[in-house]
Amino acid sequence: MVYEQISEQAEIKEYTYIVIGGGIAGVTCAEHLYILQPEAEILVITATSLIKAVTNILPLTKTLDSFDVEERPAVELETQCPNVTVMKDTVIQLDAEKQCIYTSTGRSFSYERLCICTGASPKLIAENNPYVVWIRDTESARQFQSRINKAKRIIIAGNGGIATEMVHEVTGVEILWVIRDKHMTANYIDAGAAEFLRSELDKEKIESTTPVKRRRYIVDEVQDGSPLLGGALGPDWHSGLELKGSMHRKVTLESEVEISKILEPDEVKQFGKTITKLNSDEGKNKELTTMRLWTQARQMGSYAAKCMWSSLTNQEIYMDFCFELFSHATKFFGHKVILLGLFNGQGVEGRYEVLLRYTKGMEYIKCVMVDGRMQGAVLIGETDLEETFENLILNQMDLSEFGDDLLNPDVDIEDYFD
Numbered sequence: 001m002v003y004e005q006i007s008e009q010a011e012i013k014e015y016t017y018i019v020i021g022g023g024i025a026g027v028t029c030a031e032h033l034y035i036l037q038p039e040a041e042i043l044v045i046t047a048t049s050l051i052k053a054v055t056n057i058l059p060l061t062k063t064l065d066s067f068d069v070e071e072r073p074a075v076e077l078e079t080q081c082p083n084v085t086v087m088k089d090t091v092i093q094l095d096a097e098k099q100c101i102y103t104s105t106g107r108s109f110s111y112e113r114l115c116i117c118t119g120a121s122p123k124l125i126a127e128n129n130p131y132v133v134w135i136r137d138t139e140s141a142r143q144f145q146s147r148i149n150k151a152k153r154i155i156i157a158g159n160g161g162i163a164t165e166m167v168h169e170v171t172g173v174e175i176l177w178v179i180r181d182k183h184m185t186a187n188y189i190d191a192g193a194a195e196f197l198r199s200e201l202d203k204e205k206i207e208s209t210t211p212v213k214r215r216r217y218i219v220d221e222v223q224d225g226s227p228l229l230g231g232a233l234g235p236d237w238h239s240g241l242e243l244k245g246s247m248h249r250k251v252t253l254e255s256e257v258e259i260s261k262i263l264e265p266d267e268v269k270q271f272g273k274t275i276t277k278l279n280s281d282e283g284k285n286k287e288l289t290t291m292r293l294w295t296q297a298r299q300m301g302s303y304a305a306k307c308m309w310s311s312l313t314n315q316e317i318y319m320d321f322c323f324e325l326f327s328h329a330t331k332f333f334g335h336k337v338i339l340l341g342l343f344n345g346q347g348v349e350g351r352y353e354v355l356l357r358y359t360k361g362m363e364y365i366k367c368v369m370v371d372g373r374m375q376g377a378v379l380i381g382e383t384d385l386e387e388t389f390e391n392l393i394l395n396q397m398d399l400s401e402f403g404d405d406l407l408n409p410d411v412d413i414e415d416y417f418d
């Protein structure tokens with residue numbers, strides 16, 4: 001629809017705040033605006049009929065929370081925050097000068113402050129290629145399931161958390177895992193931790209007998225033929241899905257390569273392998289300080305609400321404590337993984353030492369130290385050290401006198417530093 005046509009026809013309804021997106025970032029933003037300014041009129045516009053809600057928040061450490069994410073009917077947000085109206089529609093145009101947005105159903109709304117929380121889109125290797133599938137929302141996960149049932153051999157391209165989980169979750173299929181980096185899961189962990197997890201690659205996943213605590217996702221309807229507008233999935237994206245082929249599982253890892261061309265099945269016989277080796281620098285480990293995960297979506301939604309409210313009401317706000325330290329908890333190959341601070345030595349290259357404790361199949365503990373002070377840590381397994389290490393990173397205590405004993409299993413550092 002052309003913008004000029006819409007602006008002539010539509011009646012413009014005014015709001016103090018408009019938030020576009022009903023994912024975690026958008027919903028958190030609206031909830032915080034309600035707390036900050038209960039008399040303001042707030043509109044949340046989202047392309048899906050369900051919105052995301054954060055529940056069961058359990059603080060693990062000062063900066064690390066564990067929480068569940070559920071999909072809920074929009075009306076629940078309206079009941080909880082009476083000054084919030086949720087509307088199912090798709091924003092197609094923004095006029096920043098007029099402070100106005102326009103939707104696919106021909107409606108228009110003006111705002112004093114606007115927050116855009118529309119999430120990410122998958123970076124596709126090839127668009128509209130029948131051999132390429134991707135995972136972002138419930139609909140794409142279902143499509144993946146329907147394809148995997150008949151598959152004998154698949155290529156998984158990517159080296160982040162989703163690819164790592166996928167390699168773990170898919171069974172009964174031959175998997176070629178293609179990564180640009182030197183080692184697996186490089187977006188999160190270093191080569192040592194990758195080696196710890198690599199021995200798990202060929203193992204079949206052990207089915208958990210404990211019930212899934214998080215609610216399983218309900219399928220969104222495909223929006224206007226475009227599943228891209230559904231909210232992004234989370235750690236349970238595979239729960240309830242049968243990701244099983246009819247063959248034996250075998251995983252081959254191809255590192256420092258990139259897919260250069262996708263051929264038809266009969267062309268493959270002619271060309272053989274179709275992945276390209278990268279130049280040595282191209283796949284090297286990336287520097288990482290902000291990851292785009294649930295925790296960050298929640299933190300950014302909350303901070304955006306404070307910034308909008310502050311600029312409208314001239315109130316002073318302070319930087320949130322969560323920005324002091326990066327922290328993230330996840331699971332890879334069934335192991336608990338905690339990342340703290342400069343966990344990969346980001347920003348302190350060439351200046352840091354690493355302290356390491358490694359017990360095959362059980363735990364991997366890495367501390368990044370600069371001048372005897374802890375800057376970051378990777379904890380894999382049930383180490384129970386996250387709170388102690390978070391404190392040591394935040395208070396920057398000089399730990400030189402402990403040397404390697406910091407990770408000595410016979411020294412109970414948890415008690416020592418508490």
Ligand SMILES: Cc1cc2nc3c(=O)[nH]c(=O)nc-3n(C[C@H](O)[C@H](O)[C@H](O)COP(=O)(O)OP(=O)(O)OC[C@H]3O[C@@H](n4cnc5c(N)ncnc54)[C@H](O)[C@@H]3O)c2cc1C
Nearest residue numbers: 021022023024025047091118119232233234235293294297
């Ligand atoms: C398969 C998968 C697994 C993941 N696993 C984890 C994990 O284990 N741990 C973790 O922390 N994170 C995980 N993530 C990442 C996590 O899901 C995202 O970081 C988080 O959901 C981002 O939230 P968001 O609110 O920014 O965006 P989204 O959840 O994507 O929400 C965007 C919202 O904007 C709406 N929207 C988009 N365009 C428009 C428009 N034009 N008009 C109106 N509305 C619009 C959408 O309908 C949606 O409601 C995973 C992601 C995926 C895809």
